[in-house]
Amino acid sequence: MTDTIKKIKETAQNIFSKIKKKQKAEISAPVRSLNNVIYNPKDGYFELKGKLKKRTLTANTVKTFAQTLRFMALSKNLVETDDIATKREAYYVSKNWGEARFKEQAESDAVMDDIEAMFGTNREQLGFIADEHGGSVAGELIVIDKDPNTGKELKIDCTKFGSGSYSIPSDVENLKFETKAKFVLAIETNGMFERLNKHSYWKSSSCILVSMGGVPTRACRRFIRRLSDDANIPVFVFTDGDPYGFLNIYRTLKVGSGNAAHINEFFCVPKARFIGITPQDIIDYKLPTHPLKEVDIKRVKDGFKNDPFIHEHKLWQKALKDILKMGKRAEQQALAKHGLNFVVSNYLPEKLKDEKSWLE
Amino acid sequence: MTNTTLEDFSENKDEKGAKKSKTTSSNAKAYEMAKGQREISIAEFFEKNRHLLGFDNKRKALLTTIKEAVDNSLDACEEAEILPEIIVEILDLGNDKFRVIVEDNGPGIVEKQIPNIFAKLLYGSKFHKLKMQRGQQGIGISAAVMYAQLTTGKPAKILSKIHPDEPAQYYELKINTQKNKADILRHEKKEWDKESGTRIEIDLEANYNKGAQSVDEYIKQTAIINPHVTLIYQPPKGEQILLVRATEQKPKLAQEIKPHPYGVELGMLIKMLRVTRAKTIKSFLKEDFSRVGDKSAEEILENSGILNKTKPSQVSRDMAEKLMEGIKKSKLMMPPTDCIVPLGDEMLEKGIKKEYNAEFYTTVSRTPNVYRGNPFAIEAALAYGGEIPGDKAINLMRFANRVPLLYQQGACAVTDAVTQTNWKGYGLQQSRNNMPQGPVVLVVHIASVWVPFTSEAKEAIAHYPEIIKEIKLAIQEVGRNLSKYVNKKRKVKDELKKRNYIEIYIPHIIDALKEILNFPEHERADLEKDLGESLEQTRGKLDRMEFDPTKNEEYDKDLANIGKEDKENKEDKE
Numbered sequence: 001m002t003d004t005i006k007k008i009k010e011t012a013q014n015i016f017s018k019i020k021k022k023q024k025a026e027i028s029a030p031v032r033s034l035n036n037v038i039y040n041p042k043d044g045y046f047e048l049k050g051k052l053k054k055r056t057l058t059a060n061t062v063k064t065f066a067q068t069l070r071f072m073a074l075s076k077n078l079v080e081t082d083d084i085a086t087k088r089e090a091y092y093v094s095k096n097w098g099e100a101r102f103k104e105q106a107e108s109d110a111v112m113d114d115i116e117a118m119f120g121t122n123r124e125q126l127g128f129i130a131d132e133h134g135g136s137v138a139g140e141l142i143v144i145d146k147d148p149n150t151g152k153e154l155k156i157d158c159t160k161f162g163s164g165s166y167s168i169p170s171d172v173e174n175l176k177f178e179t180k181a182k183f184v185l186a187i188e189t190n191g192m193f194e195r196l197n198k199h200s201y202w203k204s205s206s207c208i209l210v211s212m213g214g215v216p217t218r219a220c221r222r223f224i225r226r227l228s229d230d231a232n233i234p235v236f237v238f239t240d241g242d243p244y245g246f247l248n249i250y251r252t253l254k255v256g257s258g259n260a261a262h263i264n265e266f267f268c269v270p271k272a273r274f275i276g277i278t279p280q281d282i283i284d285y286k287l288p289t290h291p292l293k294e295v296d297i298k299r300v301k302d303g304f305k306n307d308p309f310i311h312e313h314k315l316w317q318k319a320l321k322d323i324l325k326m327g328k329r330a331e332q333q334a335l336a337k338h339g340l341n342f343v344v345s346n347y348l349p350e351k352l353k354d355e356k357s358w359l360e
Numbered sequence: 361m362t363n364t365t366l367e368d369f370s371e372n373k374d375e376k377g378a379k380k381s382k383t384t385s386s387n388a389k390a391y392e393m394a395k396g397q398r399e400i401s402i403a404e405f406f407e408k409n410r411h412l413l414g415f416d417n418k419r420k421a422l423l424t425t426i427k428e429a430v431d432n433s434l435d436a437c438e439e440a441e442i443l444p445e446i447i448v449e450i451l452d453l454g455n456d457k458f459r460v461i462v463e464d465n466g467p468g469i470v471e472k473q474i475p476n477i478f479a480k481l482l483y484g485s486k487f488h489k490l491k492m493q494r495g496q497q498g499i500g501i502s503a504a505v506m507y508a509q510l511t512t513g514k515p516a517k518i519l520s521k522i523h524p525d526e527p528a529q530y531y532e533l534k535i536n537t538q539k540n541k542a543d544i545l546r547h548e549k550k551e552w553d554k555e556s557g558t559r560i561e562i563d564l565e566a567n568y569n570k571g572a573q574s575v576d577e578y579i580k581q582t583a584i585i586n587p588h589v590t591l592i593y594q595p596p597k598g599e600q601i602l603l604v605r606a607t608e609q610k611p612k613l614a615q616e617i618k619p620h621p622y623g624v625e626l627g628m629l630i631k632m633l634r635v636t637r638a639k640t641i642k643s644f645l646k647e648d649f650s651r652v653g654d655k656s657a658e659e660i661l662e663n664s665g666i667l668n669k670t671k672p673s674q675v676s677r678d679m680a681e682k683l684m685e686g687i688k689k690s691k692l693m694m695p696p697t698d699c700i701v702p703l704g705d706e707m708l709e710k711g712i713k714k715e716y717n718a719e720f721y722t723t724v725s726r727t728p729n730v731y732r733g734n735p736f737a738i739e740a741a742l743a744y745g746g747e748i749p750g751d752k753a754i755n756l757m758r759f760a761n762r763v764p765l766l767y768q769q770g771a772c773a774v775t776d777a778v779t780q781t782n783w784k785g786y787g788l789q790q791s792r793n794n795m796p797q798g799p800v801v802l803v804v805h806i807a808s809v810w811v812p813f814t815s816e817a818k819e820a821i822a823h824y825p826e827i828i829k830e831i832k833l834a835i836q837e838v839g840r841n842l843s844k845y846v847n848k849k850r851k852v853k854d855e856l857k858k859r860n861y862i863e864i865y866i867p868h869i870i871d872a873l874k875e876i877l878n879f880p881e882h883e884r885a886d887l888e889k890d891l892g893e894s895l896e897q898t899r900g901k902l903d904r905m906e907f908d909p910t911k912n913e914e915y916d917k918d919l920a921n922i923g924k925e926d927k928e929n930k931e932d933k934e
Contacts, residue, residue, distance in 0.1 A: 012876040015869075019887055022894040059858040059895055062865040069872035076876055100868040 004079050004126055007119045008072045015057070015069070025057040027068065029118035034258035039308035044270025045255045046308065048262060066100045067111050075115070078127025084171075087112060087123075088131045117262045122218065124171045134168035134219035136193060136211040139202030141227070144176035145169075158208070163198060165211070172223045179208065179231045185348075186210045186224060188239040188249055188276070192332045192343070199344050205352075216253050218260070221267045224253070228271050235269050236352070241277025241287070242329035243299040246320065247307070250274050255309050274359035275351045279322035282330045285347070288337055289328035300324055315359055413503045414767075414817035418456060421507055422566035423575050423766065424817070425460050426450075428500035429560055430582065431763060433464035434589065435493045436558070440467035443610060445590045448579065450568060452596040457512060458566040463559040468522035471529045478505050478518055478560070479533040479542035492614040492700055492809050494763050504562060506535045511565035515545050520558040528552035568596050573766045579603070580922045581757060581764035584711040585703065585805065593922075603919055606710045612701045617809060618650040620695040621660070621687040623733020630680050633672045641675060641683075642668040651693040663689040697728030697735040700807050703762070708741045708803065713914035716801050718743035719907040722841035724834045731826035736808035738827075740834040743801040744842055746907045750799030754788070758821070759805040765819055772820035774804045777831035786839035787846035802838070804831060862895045 011027065018025040030036060031053045037046040057065050074093055078085060085093065091108040094101045102108040116123050123129070137143075141158040143166065155178075158166045169175075185207050187193045193211035196202070202209050208227070212220055228235045237253060239245030254272045256264025282289060300320050303310045310316055323329065335343045351357055410416070414424035426448060437444035442465060449461040469477060479502055505516040521528035532546040570576055579593050579601075587606040594600045624632070638644035645657040652660070661668055664686025666679055675683070703711070705723040712721060721743050728737040748755070758765040758774045769775050775795075783789075783796035790796035812822040821827065870888050873879070879887075 008876055012873050016873050016877055016879070016887075019891045019894070022890050024894065057869075057891075057895070059862050062862055062869070062895065066865040066868035066872065069869055069876070073872045073875035097868060099864045 002079055004119065004121060005076055007121075008076045011118070012069065012072065018057075025065075026054055027065075027118060028052045028054045029114050030120075030262055032113060032117055032259050032261060034306050034308075037258050037261045037264075037308060039255065039312045041312055043265075045268035046258065046261050046264045063100065064111065067094070067097075067102065067108075068115060070094070070097055070100060071108075071111055071115055075126040075128070079125075084124075084127050084129050086129050086131050086170075090128055113259065116260075120262050122260075122263045122266065124173065129170035130217055130219065132217050133213065134170055134172075134217050135213060135223065136165035136167060136190070137208065137223075138165045138193075138197045139208040140179055140181040140206055141208045142178040144178065146174070159202075163194075165193075165197065168210075168217075168219050168223045170217075170219045172219055172226060175223075175226070177227055177230045179227075179233075180206070181208045181231070181233060182206045183233050183352075184208045184210060184224060184228055184235045186212055186216070186235060186237045186253065186272070187332075188212060188214065188245055189332055192238065195340070196344065199341065201344050201348070204344075205348070212249065212253070215248050218263075218267050221253055221256075221269060224272075225267070225269045228269060235272040236275045236358075237272050238332065238348075239274075239276035240329065240331045241279065241282055241323070241334075242292070242331075243296045243303070243320070243323065245276055246274075246316070246323075247299055247303050247310075250276065251307070251309050275348075275357070277330050277332065277334070278357070278359060279319055279326060280357070282326065282328065285335065285338070287330040287334040289326075289330045289334070292323070292327050292329055296329065297324065313360060319359060410503070410507060412816050413500075414819070415503070415507045418565055418567040419569055420573075420767070421511075421564060422450070422458060422460070422568060423573065423578055424500075425504040425507070425562060425564060425566075426462065426575055427578060427763070428504050429460070429462035429562075431494040432501055433462060433466055433558065434586065434762070436466035437464060438493075438611060438613070441610060441613065442466060443588060443590075443605065443608065444586075445592070447592045447594075448575075449594040450575065450596045452568065453563065456565050456567065458564060458568065458596065460562050460564065460566075461559065463557060465554070465557045468556045468558055469520045470522060474518055474520055474529060474531050475533055475542035475544055478502055478516055478531075479535045480540060491616040492761055492807055494761050501560075502535065504564075505533065506537065508562045508564040509534050512563045514563040517561040518558070519550060519552060519560075521552050521554055521556050524555045528554075576922045578764055578766060580715065580919060581759070581766075582762075583919055584715050584757070584803070585759045585762045585764065587703075587707050587711045587714070601918055601922060603916070606714060606914065607707065609707075611703070614701045615699040617696060617699045617735075618648060620651055620730075620733030621645070621649050621690075621692060622730075623695075623810075624649075624684075624687075626680060626684055629684065630677065633675050633680065636672050638672055640668060641666060641670045641672055644672045650695050656690060656692055659690045660686045662686075694730045695733060695735050697730070697737070699809055700728045700735050700737045702728075702737045702739050702807050703805060704739075708739055708805070710914055712741045712743050712801065712803055713912055714916045715920050716743045716746070716748060717909055717912050717915045717920070718746035718748055718799075718801070720744040720746075720842070720845045722838050722845075724837040724841075726830055726834050729826060729830050731812070731824045734808055734810045734812075736806055736811070736827065736830070738830045738834045739803075739805040739807070740831075740838050741803040742838040742842055744845065745799050746912075747909065748799040748801055751797075753795040753797055754800040754802055756795070757801065757803045759803065760811045760813070760818070760821060761807055762805070763818070765821075767817070768814070768819035771814055773823045773828050774806075774821055774831055776823065777828050777835060778802065778804075780828075781832055781835050781839065783839065786843040788842075800842075802835070804834070806831070859896065862892065866891050866895075 015025040029052070030048050031051040036049045036051045038049055040047045055061055055064070071090070074090065087109055088105060090112065091102055091105040094108055112123060112128055115126065137158050138161055139158055143156040143158065145154045145156060146152065147154050156166060187196065187209060190211050190213055193209055196209055210220070210224060224235060237250050239249050253269050255270070256268040260267065277287065281287065300323070303320065310320065335347050338346070415421045430446060430448065433446050434444055445465045447461070447463040451459040453459055508514060508516060515532040515534045518531045518533065519528050527549040528551070530548050530550045531544060534543045534545060536543050568575070576595065579591060583589065583591055583603045588610055590605045591603040592600065593603065632648055633644065636644045636648055638647050642657045642661060645652045645660060646654070658668065664682045666683060702725050705725050708723045709721050721741065723741040724739065726738045728735050756769065756775065756778060758769070758772060765772065779793050779795060788796040788798040788800065806821060806827065812824060814820045814822050866888055869891065870884055874884065
């Protein structure tokens with residue numbers, strides 16, 4: 001019996017015996033928000049403070065209770081039959097539950113996150129997977145996977161995709177890696193990824209390129225983490241020079257998110273270093289800019305208020321203050337001002353060489 | 361010149377001069393005009409201004425005639441402490457002519473008074489009395505007789521009996537509108553199989569309609585506000601309707617009070633000074649007014665600068681004016697309020713329950729208050745929900761001294777008090793300063809020794825701030841009770857929804873548990889029961905709040921259905 005099934009059964013058994021004794025059944029899960037995390041500087045990720053959200057079975061909670069138990073039953077089923085369901089599929093499964101069905105996927109996602117947190121596990125272990133694409137990979141890496149039908153080992157050479165790329169699957173737990181690369185370069189936009197891939201930047205600098213396509217998915221984060229641990233190579237992150245790039249993309253990759261704090265331990269990349277566009281770069285490279293948007297400003301202010309990662313890092317505080325003062329942001333692609341290949345020929349080599357320009 | 365008054369003009373002592381000029385002044389226009397100037401009898405005046413008395417149109421004439429006769433009957437019965445039983449009959453004579461018959465079991469009228477009461481305007485016992493009663497001026501019934509005579513030329517026929525041992529007196533009467541006195545066309549004794557009572561038959565030009573301002577509505581509302589009355593009503597078409605009294609309990613007898621100094625006007629004061637039997641002005645104040653004793657009489661006179669021993673007959677106009685000032689300056693006790701006989705919560709509720717099958721009733725009886733020296737009391741009742749339609753403005757019923765007010769709603773102080781109240785706080789819809797909307801019937805009753813109407817037709821209450829304030833307080837109280845009920849109802853509804861929830865989702869919880877734990881099927885029922893019990897355990901007992909149409913035992917379907925047959929006529933067509 002897997003750990004997951006054991007936990008599901010324990011929880012259900014507990015509720016069952018409470019009902020038999022006509023006592024109030026309860027489930028509890030950690031509160032999932034930035035308020036309930038602290039930054040663990042030693043291991044470099046957000047961990048839970050331990051605030052618990054208790055849900056007692058009453059007339060008010062009876063519906064959510066039913067839905068949670070239904071989801072647990074579905075999960076048990078999936079794990080037992082070695083099957084998976086995407087979050088979207090799980091939402092559609094609920095349409096069979098009559099009155100207990102979910103009206104929106106947001107509701108079913110929230111219940112799923114609760115179960116995850118309740119068991120302190122990740123959804124993949126419950127048989128649920130994300131809907132989104134996990135990210136693209138190109139460069140000096142061989143991924144060792146299994147043929148889903150025969151179970152035979154498959155070696156995937158990420159240098160052999162030409163102008164295309166390898167797609168990160170939603171469950172990366174059983175992948176193995178062979179690589180001689182010197183570092184991983186995680187890139188915010190697909191456009192920049194394609195430019196670097198086209199110029200075979202991975203060959204000239206002996207690295208692995210990963211396109212995150214915005215905020216990295218859990219699978220993408222876990223993939224980069226495992227890769228960097230296995231191969232023991234550094235990770236550099238290349239994003240736009242704006243609060244979204246700093247906080248939502250880089251911070252999430254590096255230390256995890258408030259919402260999934262119960263699994264951040266595995267879904268973070270403490271080794272990551274920021275080599276994306278900094279406020280200083282905007283000045284030094286005389287980059288074309290856009291004004292900061294309302295949401296950008298709010299994001300920075302909220303960060304100062306309740307993001308433990310910012311509280312811990314003086315250099316980031318300075319960078320964020322600088323960008324607020326400038327009131328401007330610059331995109332990765334803005335480097336093209338100095339020529340389409342400027343990023344390959346000048347920017348990246350210069351940044352990688354100058355350790356002082358990195359942000360932690 | 362500006363300060364000159366007529367008194368300062370010098371006197372013309374030249375008698376000769378007057379004589380001299382007579383020859384030339386005899387052609388003065390004023391002599392010619394004088395030929396057209398003569399006394400106008402009060403009857404002539406009202407003949408030309410009959411709208412002032414409620415005879416503006418044929419439809420209203422029918423209602424006013426019946427109303428005046430019934431008001432008189434009820435007042436007489438109450439004064440004689442008889443439980444009233446009143447017959448109202450309307451006969452359609454064709455050509456817009458109707459015969460109205462109103463018969464009561466009252467004390468009857470003494471033979472020689474009959475012509476004056478029915479055929480002399482401003483004759484009666486009520487004008488000089490400060491007492492809570494329906495009639496006030498002594499105009500009503502004789503105005504009806506006059507209207508009948510003007511439109512049909514027929515006399516009014518009156519039969520009255522005062523004792524079982526005496527014969528009934530029969531009169532046929534017309535009003536001499538020149539002299540404001542009765543013309544007796546016929547007078548004889550008749551046998552009448554009744555202990556006592558009065559019956560009047562009047563032929564008049566009229567229109568019979570149904571709807572909001574109809575005789576039907578008047579009869580219905582009269583039954584609501586007078587639960588001790590039995591009414592036998594025969595409309596021109598259809599079956600006789602019998603409305604049996606809801607209580608055998610007679611209303612407490614209203615006490616007559618003397619006027620209070622605060623309520624008296626200069627003209628009235630002068631008149632009272634002239635007719636008083638008191639020897640001194642001090643004893644005049646003490647004897648002819650309420651709430652004036654030795655001390656307060658002296659206070660008034662001191663404030664007026666008038667000597668205690670002054671004879672009332674010697675009080676000049678100027679002195680009377682000073683006396684008015686003195687009254688204003690003096691601190692007097694408010695008049696006694698035990699002369700007001702409100703209906704009371706219980707009777708009011710009985711009345712409204714008879715007519716409306718609602719889910720919630722609330723009543724308020726305010727303690728009496730005073731406006732301009734006149735005691736008055738406000739009562740309000742509210743019925744909500746059930747069979748009351750909810751998609752339009754609330755139904756407001758106004759009553760004054762137990763008489764329904766069917767006309768002039770817009771000009772009435774009651775209406776202002778209702779529209780100025782914020783009903784949204786009580787759970788009804790309302791756009792600013794309008795009648796609120798919702799399934800509500802609101803009854804407002806003002807009882808007073810002198811109800812201030814806006815006109816002699818007695819259709820709307822005048823806007824005295826003290827009265828509006830009291831009405832508002834009464835409305836607010838029933839409003840608060842309403843909102844308590846509406847809130848409770850909503851809570852119960854929410855609670856029912858939650859309990860419903862429990863029933864819906866329990867099977868899902870058990871299903872899921874079974875899927876995970878795979879317990880034997882036979883345990884399911886017990887488990888569902890256990891879970892259901894533990895969930896409902898904490899929720900306590902629920903009051904039943906649904907409307908039960910059979911719960912209202914007072915409900916009188918016959919009464920409620922009066923005038924409901926043709927609703928399309930409901931709006932006032934004038």
